[in-house]
Amino acid sequence: MRILKHLASTRLSSTDTVFTQSFAETKQAFCQNSDFYAAIVDLNLPDAPNGEVVDFVMKQGIPCIVLTGDFDERRRKQLVDGGVVDYVVKESRHAYHYAMKLARRLRTNHEIKVLVVDDSAMSRKHIRNLLERQLYNVIEAEDGFDAIEQMSIHPDVRLVITDFEMPNMDGFKLVNEIRRKFDKRGLAIIGLSSQESGILSAQFIKHGANDFLNKPFYPEEFYCRISQNLEAIELIEEIEDSANRDYLTGLYNRRAFFEFSKQVLRDGWAHSVPVSFSLIDLDNFKHINDHYGHAVGDYVLKRFAEVMQRYCEKFLFARVGGEEFALIMLGLDNSKALALVDGLRQAFVGQAIECDGGTFHASFSGGVVTDLNSNIDALYNRADELLYRAKEAGRNMVLGQEPDSD
C-alpha cells in the first residue's frame, strides 16, 4: 500500500486516487464516488480472500487491473478470460510501476485509434475485445484495400495491427503502402501471423512494421507490445515537442516558429485571407536585468509568455530571441492585428511585476505588418523596421503599417 500510494502521488498526480484495505471499505468507496475510471485490486483481502473484489468491481463496469502476490496459471486464465484488464504479479517493484502506468493509460486510451486488419471476422473480434477491454478506440478493416481506405478516413490512427495472410494484399504489401504516407514517428504497426516461419517477424519489420506477434498469443503479451509501441511514439512526440520549445517560457522557439509559419502563409494564400505578422521586443530589458537581477528578468519573460498565451491562443507565436517574440495571425488584416497586439501590450503593462524591492511595470514595443503574398523573412524585416520606429518614438507602443500598404 505504501508503494502504491507513493507511485500514485508521482505518476497519477492529476488523478484523485482512493485507497481501500478491505472489501467492505471498497464497497463504501463505490457508494461515495460514482466516477472511478479504473481499479487496481489485490485478490486477497482480509474479508474477501478469494478475489471477490474483482467481480464486484467488474459489475460496476469499471476496468479492473489485478495486482497479486500469487502466480496461479489456472486463476490467471480464468480472470483474463473473464475480462480483467491485466493480471500483474507483484514480483518486483517494476510490477507496481507497470500497474500504475496501465491505470494512467486507461484514462486516455479512448483517444487512441487502433486499426485492426484481418480477413477473419473471428480474429478481428477477438482483438477488438482485447483492445476494448483497455478502452482503446477500435476500427476494423477486412483486407488491405479496406485498411488503406480506413486510414484515409482516420488519418489519426496511432496503431495498426495487421495479419499477414490476407486475400488481395498481404500484410507486407499493406505495411509498405501505409508507410508511404505515415512514418514511424506517428504511427506504430504490429504484424501478426499464425505461420510457424520465424523469418516472418524480421520481414515484417524490414517492410516497415515496428513489431510482430505470433498467433495465438497471451493477452498479457499482446498488451505489453501495444503499450510499449504506443509509449515509443509518445516519447518521440515529447522529444520533438521539447526540441521545438524554448526552455524558459515553454513557448515555441525560433526554429519551430519559422518552420510552422510557412504553413500559415500557405493557408492564407490558399484561402485568400490576410496574414499579419508582429515582432515584439520587451523595453529596456537590459535595465531590468541590471537593476533587479537576471532572475527577475527571467520572471518577466515568463509573465509575458503567460499573457501572450492568453491573448494569442488562436495564433502561432514564439520566443524568437532573448526578449524578442513573434506572432503570426491568419485571417486578421492590419488594423485588427494591430488592435490585438495593442490589447496584448495594455494587458502586459497593466500587470504589476512583484520582486523583492516592491513592484514595477514592464512594457514592450512592436510592429505589425500584413501581406498576402510575402515570405516570412520579408515580413520579419518589415515588422522589424516598424519595431525600430516604435522604440525611437519612445517605446511602449505598437505601430502598424501605413493604410495604403495593407
Ligand SMILES: Nc1nc2c(ncn2[C@@H]2O[C@H](COP(=O)(O)OP(=O)(O)OP(=O)(O)O)[C@@H](O)[C@H]2O)c(=O)[nH]1
Ligand atoms: N534575464 C534574461 N535576460 C536576457 C535573456 N535573454 C536575453 N537577455 C538580456 O536582454 C537584454 C536585451 O538588451 P538590449 O538588446 O540592449 O535591449 P533593451 O535593454 O531591451 O533595450 P530596448 O530594446 O532598446 O528597449 C540583454 O541584456 C540580454 O542579456 C534571458 O533569457 N533572461
